[in-house]
Amino acid sequence: MGNRDDSPTATIAETRSPAALTRSELLLTKRSRRFRRLGSLLGEGLLFAIASVSTVAVLFIFIFIFKDALPFFTLRGFKEFFTSIAWYPSADPPEFGALAMFIGSGLVTLGAVVVAVPMGVSAAVCLSFVLPFAVRQVVKPVIEILAAIPSVAYGFFALVVFAPLLQTRGPGLLSVAIWLVGVPIILLGAVVAGGLVSRRVSGRFLLAGRTATIVAIVGPGLWLLYRLSGGIRGVEVTSGTNALNVSIILGIMALPTIVSVSEDALQAVGRELREGSYALGATRAETVLRVVIPAASSGILAAVILGVMRAVGETMVVWMASGNAAQIPEPWFNYLEPVRTLTATIAGDMGEADHVTGSARYHVLFAMALCLLAISFVANLASELVMRRTRRMLGGE
Amino acid sequence: MRSVFSKLGKALALMVVVSSLSMFVGGASAAEDKGHEIVIDGSTTVGPIAKAFAEYYMEKYPEVNITVSESGSGNGAKSLINGTCHIADMSRFMKESEFKAAVEKDVLPVAHVVAMDGLAVIVHPSNPASDLTLEQVRDIYLGKITNWNEVGGPEKKIVVISRDTNSGTYETFENIVMRKEKIAAGVEYVGSNGAIRQRVQSTQAAIGYVGLGFVDRTVKALTVNGVAPTGNTVASGKYPIARPLYMFTNRYPKLGSHVHGFVTLHMSKKGQEIIEAIGFVPLTQY
Numbered sequence: 001m002g003n004r005d006d007s008p009t010a011t012i013a014e015t016r017s018p019a020a021l022t023r024s025e026l027l028l029t030k031r032s033r034r035f036r037r038l039g040s041l042l043g044e045g046l047l048f049a050i051a052s053v054s055t056v057a058v059l060f061i062f063i064f065i066f067k068d069a070l071p072f073f074t075l076r077g078f079k080e081f082f083t084s085i086a087w088y089p090s091a092d093p094p095e096f097g098a099l100a101m102f103i104g105s106g107l108v109t110l111g112a113v114v115v116a117v118p119m120g121v122s123a124a125v126c127l128s129f130v131l132p133f134a135v136r137q138v139v140k141p142v143i144e145i146l147a148a149i150p151s152v153a154y155g156f157f158a159l160v161v162f163a164p165l166l167q168t169r170g171p172g173l174l175s176v177a178i179w180l181v182g183v184p185i186i187l188l189g190a191v192v193a194g195g196l197v198s199r200r201v202s203g204r205f206l207l208a209g210r211t212a213t214i215v216a217i218v219g220p221g222l223w224l225l226y227r228l229s230g231g232i233r234g235v236e237v238t239s240g241t242n243a244l245n246v247s248i249i250l251g252i253m254a255l256p257t258i259v260s261v262s263e264d265a266l267q268a269v270g271r272e273l274r275e276g277s278y279a280l281g282a283t284r285a286e287t288v289l290r291v292v293i294p295a296a297s298s299g300i301l302a303a304v305i306l307g308v309m310r311a312v313g314e315t316m317v318v319w320m321a322s323g324n325a326a327q328i329p330e331p332w333f334n335y336l337e338p339v340r341t342l343t344a345t346i347a348g349d350m351g352e353a354d355h356v357t358g359s360a361r362y363h364v365l366f367a368m369a370l371c372l373l374a375i376s377f378v379a380n381l382a383s384e385l386v387m388r389r390t391r392r393m394l395g396g397e
Numbered sequence: 398m399r400s401v402f403s404k405l406g407k408a409l410a411l412m413v414v415v416s417s418l419s420m421f422v423g424g425a426s427a428a429e430d431k432g433h434e435i436v437i438d439g440s441t442t443v444g445p446i447a448k449a450f451a452e453y454y455m456e457k458y459p460e461v462n463i464t465v466s467e468s469g470s471g472n473g474a475k476s477l478i479n480g481t482c483h484i485a486d487m488s489r490f491m492k493e494s495e496f497k498a499a500v501e502k503d504v505l506p507v508a509h510v511v512a513m514d515g516l517a518v519i520v521h522p523s524n525p526a527s528d529l530t531l532e533q534v535r536d537i538y539l540g541k542i543t544n545w546n547e548v549g550g551p552e553k554k555i556v557v558i559s560r561d562t563n564s565g566t567y568e569t570f571e572n573i574v575m576r577k578e579k580i581a582a583g584v585e586y587v588g589s590n591g592a593i594r595q596r597v598q599s600t601q602a603a604i605g606y607v608g609l610g611f612v613d614r615t616v617k618a619l620t621v622n623g624v625a626p627t628g629n630t631v632a633s634g635k636y637p638i639a640r641p642l643y644m645f646t647n648r649y650p651k652l653g654s655h656v657h658g659f660v661t662l663h664m665s666k667k668g669q670e671i672i673e674a675i676g677f678v679p680l681t682q683y
Contacts, residue, residue, distance in 0.1 A: 324586035
């Protein structure tokens, strides 16, 4: 089409013989104008209705969950639910302490964040700054395929492959993982610290100061790694369905969201910012670390929160592979113990609770759902606030 | 899924009740006597048997319409007493209070034992432990015994696995083994019999329990109190973790009626095959 876009008569003339084109066809009659107006009104109304369906749906979900959660709190109060870890909904008398589930959900989410965020953000940086464009075009869709795998498939993998693997080779795998993660971090830290020192020290001691700093960091760091991995080798993984298993799987599940959204945010940073940075003499690393990432931080934060929400709300994997033991691990950071999450409890107890509709056992699940909803609501709100603030700060600078 | 079905079932049951009531008002006898409608309610454990029976029975007699709801043994008894179902599935015997309420309403409950429900306690095949007493099984699930070396196994922390509280299998275990005492907090819960078997066959220190039909070569079924879980020992009552499963009717059903045909189905060859296929034990394996 090209340059013909702005001259409609030309296109019409192309399809019809010029003789057939009369003036009346180009002018709108009063009736057809009214008709069109009605049509557009109808169309707008329809679109508005469709758009409001989703909003109204959220509202109704809130109302109904609240309505079904309320009887639990009026029946049993708040104290037991939030402070007790005794979860015996089918006992007589029943006990509904959900503290272990809150902590289980928290542990699993924290684990997923630790796995997914550093990996996801560095993968996004790698995709948008390190890899050549052609490779990026291939790698990014492949990462996004991870999001298309159904969660039950992840759960099956976690239960059938990963859990036995953790039991038989767990400590070895973990210590290898520690070396793989720890060595680059130590080297990077040493180089950065060496650079910092070299700025402060005068020319004569420059080399000596830098070397000393690097040695001072690398030495103890490696020793620490050695002790850590040695300690882990001695640990026995009694049960493979535990918080660690689920954390790793959830982290992998949250990866595509984090990579994709934060990569988009990094790409969205204006070319002029980058070029300005280069023009001031900054290296590529300085540009990425000090200009682009801060500018994209609100987008990266949004990515992280989306990933976290995926981990908090995930049910199937957790139900299959977390072990579902309603306990607080001892000590709390012992990720090798089985835990139980809110989502898995709702899924697992729903069937039986349904038969005695109206009992506390039924309403307690809605109380949990309400808490989950509140958590995600607060997280969304917080992310919105932070994003607005960073945007304002960036605008103000 | 199940909730949708049970609600549908309840709605259907209600419709049937309403229609039978209207017939009653019209002077005709209750639908029960006509026998083309059978309404079944009750235990979630017995429900699968009733459903499989119903499927088979309706195929054989297309004019019969059977609805099966699973609302729990107690609700099944209630429905039978109130006359809203023809057959009450129950995984326990009727309580005295329920009998009294029934007799007051001119309902005389008759028990039909349709199958036996036996649970095998399973461990990893490499585990040298081979026999536990019922008390020891209970102590393991109570968290009093935590290491295999206390019960003739290796020096290893026991990984205790249970079915989720949702299942009839859990209910059976809770009633017979735990006797209403609370399972320890560190016990892992798993969503299906197959998943328990999977966890036990891949975990050396695990213990779990499954319906008898789920025991295979990949796991080792322990003897309990010295008795191995087999069809024979369960049906004869020698194996301790077993219980009968009931269907209750109001009086003995009229001979030749469809209700009669239904509650005697378990004695036929096909009925026994169905029961075995679902993982329960037919009665006639003496």
